[in-house]
Amino acid sequence: MFDDLPRAPLATLPTPLETAAPMPNSAARLWVKRDDLTGLGGGGNKARKLEFLCGDALEAGARSLITVGAAQSNHCRMTAAAGARLGLEVHLILSGDAPEPPGTETGNQLLSKMFGAQMHYTGAAESHWGQLEIAREALTDQLAGEGLAPYSIPIGGSTAVGGLGYAAAFVELIDQCEAADRMPSAIVFTSSSGGTHAGLLAGRAALIASGRLTADTAPDVVAIGVAKGVVMGLPDIAELADGVLDLMGVAARVDPNDIEVDGRWIGDDYAVPTAAGDAAVEWAAMANGLLVDRTYSGKGLSGLLGLAAEGRWSADDDVVFIHTGGWPALFA
Template sequence: MAEDTAPRVTFGAWPTPLEPAPRLARALGLGAGDLWLKRDDLTGLGGGGNKVRKLEFLCGAAVAAGARTLVTSGAPQSNHARLTAAAGARLGLDVVLVLAGPAAGQDLGAGNVALDGLLGAEIVWAGEADAADVVQQVVERLRGEGAEPALIPFGGSSATGARGYAECGRELLSQAPDLAQVVTALGSGGTMAGLVRTLGPERVLGVHCGAVPDPGAAVAALVPCPAEALRLRLDQVGAGYATLTEPVKAAIRTAARTEGVVLDPIYTGRAMAGLIAAVTEGDVRAGDRTVFLHSGGLPGLFGNEPAMRWAGAGAP
């Protein structure tokens, strides 16, 4: 299906702003006019974030198919799950979220989990089971109840969801025709894949966040581009997806204290740490216009206890 005729609903206000970040640029060793922020944290729906672009197409397809319930999965502090709940509320659809791990020990009043409840989603905790298996069980149960469920893929990442970031690439070309590269967090792959589809692999740098075991394969599966042609940084995961590393702390602190921009510890913090490393190594150079995609995720910061303790102590 051609991208301009794909079923779609509208959740966000487009285009999102492209803002200069001169103080951050100088702090990283770039020229004052070299670094710009694509503010996809300001997409509006449910607290904002990059998943809104994907969900416009995914929910458009679900509505066109007659769905009455959306089902998806994610980590306990999943931004995608929170925004799927918001999308369902906007459309008048029920939402079931399958979140990894057990309910025991979860702080249900923190971050995205609290917002999931506020938005009216039903939460199913996967416990020791594989979340994908639990999702299938939920879908089968709902079908048996006549609920007509639509399965929204993990992270919103599919060929359909990637259309949202193919469109974002076109927005960027209209806002900054001379852009040299876009730096983005790489989670489930759909955001980077959509950007690569429009901008080409040479102009997109993805920073692996630990959400999938093979990030190159995840992106390549969604865009006609071999994995070896992609620009990837795999050095910011640290001990694992949920860990808060020293480079990420430094990146979050620098962005906050130079531009008043808040990043999260899992995605945008890692992406900024990857950008800092790329500048240090000469992969991102002064004189080139670089766009940092701020993909949102602020509620996840409030659900990350180590990050909140660190920030509350003055972010030393």
């Protein structure tokens, strides 16, 4: 389903599937899919998307990459690393203001600078993604006029091309679960721009269409929404997932009833820490030796732990948490 698609080898795959410590207030068994260990630029889920996005960019003859994100965007950091690996100029459009004094970047911004990216600060609030996208379109036009052949990537890399990364990840995960003779009841992950979610659903639909899984045996795909847009239904996850399936050459469609986004763990807004998220960050570190960040994976893990405490799963259930990375933000 993926062999004939343009793809740049960027990620260290497959990532491990590991057992986690017993969850507080639940007897369900927790597994962690270590997509924080994808290798590229400090690791994280975006490496999977960028393999297909950069493959598409190279096939199109791109000489530069442009993308957008919050001030401590993991996606921007990893796009910068991908550009360094592939020899492409990278421009990052970021929320917030440039650090003062110059040269005091921290966390993901420090790493992006080390990878050679050019940083464009907009002054926009962390959650004002529309303002960032307008700036991306303007810079894309400017660089195209300068002959830099830009390949422009929306926030989070959440396009049908980017979603291919997590369709392939779903197949990889099922391979590992079958090898361990366990099929999870649910796959839980953090969602903000929807691309990881759409890719996982596309991979699930493809394996059901192939007969390898059935609708009854396939694990639930549970997104913990940490941005207001995805909680409100933007983007349209089913439409995006169907676009991924089209690229895969699979005639199946995603059932809208299979789309689950739990938005109870977002707190006040995107990138605003929560008490539950901070407790999950602490539990991951103290009980598992795992680093999860306060903006993204920590909130996602808090949602999983909250659902488990509510009794969503029993002692007979295996649950997989996709650890999408983000540890550099801890040092911001």
